[in-house]
Amino acid sequence: MVYTTQAATLEPYAFWKAHPGCVHALLPLGEAAALSLSSDALALHTAGGVPRMRMERRPRKGAADAAAAAAAAAAPEEDWLCCALEPGQGQSRVLVGGSGGGVTTVDLVGSKRAGQADVAKEGVVAIKAPPGRGLLVMGTEGGRVLLGDARRGVKVDHTALAHPGGLACLDARADMVVTCGYGVRMGQTVPDNTVRVFDLRYSLRPLFALTAPAPVAVAWHPQLPMGVVVASADGSFCVADVSNPAAAHNYQVADLASVAPAPRSFVSMHAWGPAAQRAPFVSSLVRRGSGPGLAAAS
Numbered sequence: 001m002v003y004t005t006q007a008a009t010l011e012p013y014a015f016w017k018a019h020p021g022c023v024h025a026l027l028p029l030g031e032a033a034a035l036s037l038s039s040d041a042l043a044l045h046t047a048g049g050v051p052r053m054r055m056e057r058r059p060r061k062g063a064a065d066a067a068a069a070a071a072a073a074a075a076p077e078e079d080w081l082c083c084a085l086e087p088g089q090g091q092s093r094v095l096v097g098g099s100g101g102g103v104t105t106v107d108l109v110g111s112k113r114a115g116q117a118d119v120a121k122e123g124v125v126a127i128k129a130p131p132g133r134g135l136l137v138m139g140t141e142g143g144r145v146l147l148g149d150a151r152r153g154v155k156v157d158h159t160a161l162a163h164p165g166g167l168a169c170l171d172a173r174a175d176m177v178v179t180c181g182y183g184v185r186m187g188q189t190v191p192d193n194t195v196r197v198f199d200l201r202y203s204l205r206p207l208f209a210l211t212a213p214a215p216v217a218v219a220w221h222p223q224l225p226m227g228v229v230v231a232s233a234d235g236s237f238c239v240a241d242v243s244n245p246a247a248a249h250n251y252q253v254a255d256l257a258s259v260a261p262a263p264r265s266f267v268s269m270h271a272w273g274p275a276a277q278r279a280p281f282v283s284s285l286v287r288r289g290s291g292p293g294l295a296a297a298s
Helices: 068-074
Strands: 004-005 012-016 025-029 033-037 042-048 052-054 080-085 093-098 102-107 113-118 125-128 135-140 142-150 156-161 166-173 176-186 188-191 196-201 205-211 215-220 229-234 235-239 244-252 258-262 265-272 281-288 292-296
Touching: 025 080, 033 080, 042 080, 093 125, 102 125, 125 166, 135 166, 142 166, 176 215, 196 215
Parallel strands: 080 125, 166 215
Antiparallel strands: 004 012, 004 292, 025 033, 033 042, 042 052, 080 093, 093 102, 102 113, 125 135, 135 142, 142 156, 166 176, 176 188, 176 196, 196 205, 215 229, 229 235, 235 244, 258 265, 265 281
16 A cells, blocks of 8 residues: 655545555655555656556566566566666656565556666665766675665666675665665674665765664665654664764664655654553654655555
């Protein structure tokens, strides 16, 4: 299911079933539409749920476009996991990462595949394209971070191992990349209690590591230029300034908080309360903007 809410008040606006299975990723296209990705399809809907485009990973029998069907048949068999807009193409092309290590280029105007590239021997679970850089930052399920120049095609130029046990989340902005994931201890996969920071200007040079309790999600703060928000599995989140990594603060909440940036708004909600109290208080910080916000649930 894909849900649309009002950005300022979080009031329900619309919801619809975009895919038969789980929604792996959402990609807003302005304020009026968004792409949703499942393991076998890419769909475009308006904010009200009106379908505009749908492309299957494997076309159904009797597809009208023989060329598109032939291109899809020649592509490797893999599930789609993540997506991002291709740098320098506006909102006309999307890059989709697959479980087999391939990246598929999708032309939204013609609703067809525009290319296929093999970038890794393991699944691509994250793709980010920092605005204005022309670079592609990708993360694999094995914990590696890949850096490529989108102006020369989807080609990997540099690789760095961020988390030996696997990658949980990755985000890129300007010249820096932040990652969180898992480590390996005595042959077992365990949460890595650090957030890695890399510099894109020097071929993914590691800068430093921020300490956080079992981080599972990381994102650049929508309003602080050098701020990073880290969510942990125990329900706590950390706000850190990467220009001064020693100034990090942890806040304990009763449930996992979610930071939802929009073009002109920022919403953060969390619940807290004493142990003896059954119903926790709810705190919300809303800075008014316009346009709906999008969220997905499987």
